[in-house]
Amino acid sequence: MMSKSIMSCVMVLLLSACSTKQTYENIQADRARDCNKIVHDSERAECLRGSDMLYKDYKRERAKLLNTTSRD
Numbered sequence: 001m002m003s004k005s006i007m008s009c010v011m012v013l014l015l016s017a018c019s020t021k022q023t024y025e026n027i028q029a030d031r032a033r034d035c036n037k038i039v040h041d042s043e044r045a046e047c048l049r050g051s052d053m054l055y056k057d058y059k060r061e062r063a064k065l066l067n068t069t070s071r072d
Contacts, residue, residue, distance in 0.1 A: 021055045028053070 028051050035047035053061075 024055050024058060 031051040032048060035044055035051055038044040038047055
């Protein structure tokens with residue numbers, strides 16, 4: 001019985017991690033679509049620079065910022 005509880009908890013954690021990544025990727029795709037509507041090339045390029053960060057890089061940067069903020 002205990003192993004089913006543990007397995008259920010592990011599954012919930014894994015699924016939540018997947019949905020977080022998917023949410024991040026959807027937000028980035030929406031941002032890129034909005035950027036592509038910008039007429040001026042330089043403004044569009046600047047906008048797109050903020051929408052191409054990979055999820056693993058985002059997580060690393062977020063963790064770094066959270067660690068810095070918690071120490072202050």
